[in-house]
Amino acid sequence: MQKVHLPMRPFSWAKHLVALFFLVAVSFSAMAQGTVTYVSPGFMPGSDFIIRGSGLSAFQWATVEGVTFPLKEKTDSEVILTVPEDAPVTAAQMFFGWDGDKRSNTQEKVHPVGQVSGTERLLFYEPFVSPVDGRPANNEAIGNTSNFGNKGVVNYMGTGAAKVAWMPEERENAAGEPIWVGFYESFSSLFTVGLGTAESEFTITGINTEGYENIRLAYSLSSWNGQLHDGFEIFYAVDGGDWNSIGNAPVDAVYSKVKMYKNPNQLPATANLSIKFKYNYNDPKNPILVDDIQITGYEEGSANITNLDPETQKVGKWVTVNGARLTDVTKLSFGGIDIVNTEEETNFEVADNGTFVKFKVPAGADMVNDGDDKGKAQVTIHRSAGGDVSSPGLLHATAPETSITMVSPTQGPENGYIYVIGEDLYDVKSIQFNGLDATAFRMVEENKYEVAVPEGASTGKIEVTTANSVGSISSEEDFTINYDFPALSIVVSAEEGNEIEETEIDVHMETENAALADTQITFDVSGQDINDADFDLDKDGLEIKKGETSSDTAILKILNDGDDFEEEETLILTLDARTGEGAVVGKDRTAEIKIVLDVTTSTGKEINANDFYVAKTGNQLEVTFKKPTVRQAQVGLYGQSGRLIRVEVGSKDTFVLPAPTVSGMYILRVVQDGQLMTKKIFVD
Numbered sequence: 001m002q003k004v005h006l007p008m009r010p011f012s013w014a015k016h017l018v019a020l021f022f023l024v025a026v027s028f029s030a031m032a033q034g035t036v037t038y039v040s041p042g043f044m045p046g047s048d049f050i051i052r053g054s055g056l057s058a059f060q061w062a063t064v065e066g067v068t069f070p071l072k073e074k075t076d077s078e079v080i081l082t083v084p085e086d087a088p089v090t091a092a093q094m095f096f097g098w099d100g101d102k103r104s105n106t107q108e109k110v111h112p113v114g115q116v117s118g119t120e121r122l123l124f125y126e127p128f129v130s131p132v133d134g135r136p137a138n139n140e141a142i143g144n145t146s147n148f149g150n151k152g153v154v155n156y157m158g159t160g161a162a163k164v165a166w167m168p169e170e171r172e173n174a175a176g177e178p179i180w181v182g183f184y185e186s187f188s189s190l191f192t193v194g195l196g197t198a199e200s201e202f203t204i205t206g207i208n209t210e211g212y213e214n215i216r217l218a219y220s221l222s223s224w225n226g227q228l229h230d231g232f233e234i235f236y237a238v239d240g241g242d243w244n245s246i247g248n249a250p251v252d253a254v255y256s257k258v259k260m261y262k263n264p265n266q267l268p269a270t271a272n273l274s275i276k277f278k279y280n281y282n283d284p285k286n287p288i289l290v291d292d293i294q295i296t297g298y299e300e301g302s303a304n305i306t307n308l309d310p311e312t313q314k315v316g317k318w319v320t321v322n323g324a325r326l327t328d329v330t331k332l333s334f335g336g337i338d339i340v341n342t343e344e345e346t347n348f349e350v351a352d353n354g355t356f357v358k359f360k361v362p363a364g365a366d367m368v369n370d371g372d373d374k375g376k377a378q379v380t381i382h383r384s385a386g387g388d389v390s391s392p393g394l395l396h397a398t399a400p401e402t403s404i405t406m407v408s409p410t411q412g413p414e415n416g417y418i419y420v421i422g423e424d425l426y427d428v429k430s431i432q433f434n435g436l437d438a439t440a441f442r443m444v445e446e447n448k449y450e451v452a453v454p455e456g457a458s459t460g461k462i463e464v465t466t467a468n469s470v471g472s473i474s475s476e477e478d479f480t481i482n483y484d485f486p487a488l489s490i491v492v493s494a495e496e497g498n499e500i501e502e503t504e505i506d507v508h509m510e511t512e513n514a515a516l517a518d519t520q521i522t523f524d525v526s527g528q529d530i531n532d533a534d535f536d537l538d539k540d541g542l543e544i545k546k547g548e549t550s551s552d553t554a555i556l557k558i559l560n561d562g563d564d565f566e567e568e569e570t571l572i573l574t575l576d577a578r579t580g581e582g583a584v585v586g587k588d589r590t591a592e593i594k595i596v597l598d599v600t601t602s603t604g605k606e607i608n609a610n611d612f613y614v615a616k617t618g619n620q621l622e623v624t625f626k627k628p629t630v631r632q633a634q635v636g637l638y639g640q641s642g643r644l645i646r647v648e649v650g651s652k653d654t655f656v657l658p659a660p661t662v663s664g665m666y667i668l669r670v671v672q673d674g675q676l677m678t679k680k681i682f683v684d
Helices: none
Strands: 034-039 050-053 060-064 071-074 079-081 094-098 103-104 115-117 121-124 155-158 161-164 166-172 177-183 193-194 202-208 213-225 232-238 244-248 257-262 273-279 288-299 304-309 312-314 318-326 331-335 338-341 348-350 358-361 378-381 395-398 403-408 417-423 428-433 443-444 448-452 462-466 487-492 497-498 504-510 519-526 536-537 541-544 554-558 569-579 590-597 612-617 618-625 632-640 644-650 655-656 664-672 676-684
Touching: 034 094, 034 655, 050 060, 060 071, 060 079, 121 202, 121 213, 161 519, 166 273, 193 202, 193 273, 213 318, 273 288, 304 378, 331 348, 331 358, 417 462, 428 443, 428 448, 428 632, 487 569, 487 590, 497 554, 504 541, 519 536, 541 569, 554 590, 612 664, 618 632, 618 664, 632 655, 644 655
Parallel strands: 312 395, 497 590
Antiparallel strands: 034 050, 050 079, 060 094, 071 079, 094 103, 115 121, 121 288, 155 202, 161 193, 166 177, 193 288, 202 273, 213 257, 213 288, 232 244, 232 273, 304 318, 318 358, 331 338, 331 378, 348 358, 403 417, 417 448, 428 462, 443 448, 487 504, 504 554, 519 541, 519 569, 536 554, 569 590, 612 618, 618 655, 632 644, 632 664, 664 676
16 A cells, blocks of 8 residues: 655645645556656655655656655665655656666656645545555455555554455446446545444554644545445544544445545544544445545644534525634635625625634525535635635535415505515515516515515516526415505604603504404614614504404603704604504504604794803702793703703703713703703813
8 A cells, every 4th residue: 555644744835726636546667777666646745755666776866847856765665755845736747867867757647635725734645546565455454554555654453454446337237237347436546445344443543633723534435335334433532542433424425436525523633643434334245435534634823614504505595604714705615606795795794703704605506516416515715815715514505495385465455565475485586466566575584575565566476586596486376456455554643752851652553444353563663873762662563453443552752861962863663563464564654753852942042151150059050041931941961972961941040950070071051932052161
């Protein structure tokens, strides 16, 4: 078995941008002054590169793409080269120099294998290729290091057997049986490790993962000609300690077909990591096959992805990519489809702290790849700095199965708001009533849209078109235009409320036609700078009873929240969610309430500063008007930001307010009989 001796320390990977898993078996020819039987199929900067054969004492040099691989050790049967830091980043032939200026080259290309993708690094790789240099013959048990030719770094042991694997071609003969042609096509070659007897196992020890994080195990898996049973399990250990399980075989593994899997569990960073593959099922004639074992990781401190949440998602819905240092993101990609943000649409969002990126599964994602891998691919985050990074596992994108399951109610007037409910009902682009587009609709909860019946609509099917559906989806039943169907309007007793007086406003619903059944409507309160401190409602909504044209009444109380006295606020009260089908919300569903502070009405005239004076007596401020108040006056004290501290209202000439406890500049606002003045005062 070939040796792939990878570096046991972190090093710079910036120049090595190609990730290649697909390594092929190398065939060789006799060369002048020496015969080569084995060449490392892959190279990684800083690692050893092995050449084996006979007559190798005549070996002088080796280059790939003009880059020299320095000679480290040489005997008649083995040459060890050092892979330089500036090794090529593409697969190429290797050229040899021999005594007497003889030249030769490999018939097959050798490959850079150091980088998996972006910032992820390949820390260990075992492809199980050609049976050279003491590798056990077919069906011999796995032994120690010497069987695989590894130079004293990584040990192999166990009861697993070396296998030459066959696979069926996809076509069948007349009897419907698979036609067996040629060898098993793994990522590397035709040799694997087979596990087929109870308690059979295969162990690799001495793998160095120090200096890395988010470390994962990947491997290709198949079965010889039988079923993959539940007895397959993988373990790891540190420094020869206890074995820790990292899970069973994937449930979608199919016999006689090889597939690469990446274990979702993270492995520890250590100088001596052991991996064990174990099978607890007795079927020696039909073993499972393990090949192309890889361990990858990210250099400590680099960007990396830990997982996708969820791992299966429908097109048009959102996925969270969790990880670390996910910054400088320019776009994402999935199966060759770019995910970018535009002025019209946000398709991905990046957390400020770099711990996650959220993205919408793009259209067509469910169609990437074929067969068992349809809709499955890695998610790659592209970054303007620090290198791209790909997910350790695959996202499975599926197509939504959009349908309309309910229309509530099934009749209504123009401008009445109804509900369209369904499955996979999201990213709605249009809703039509018998071919006429609705101009107002919104998602109120998952799979539920509120839509206003457009003016001019006629009885017929409701059709919904989404960004993710092919064509439109129709309701099973017709929606009936009924101009006499009750439509609810909101009615308020006042359109202005005073926060000083804490005005109370009556709110109820009315309809011209009596409700056909009991119906409840909730409130929604909105408005710029409006919050819970501005108002109080004694109930969450209203109810209209069957046969009634008016609902019960709610009390809206405007509260004194201490807002900036110069700020005018408008509270918007809206009839929102409906329960029951006895009436629908009509077009007059909102009421605007202006919130004011002044009790008195200003005439626009200003009070002369000489018409009142301010004095501090102990812990009180006294404001005294020089001329008597005829109707009503108001005195308010504010902080410099305009935040109300205290206000007094009354038909009097002198007002007493608590003096501020902190010295500084304050704002005094006085209103007397419609005349207004605002001035700054200093309180010490």
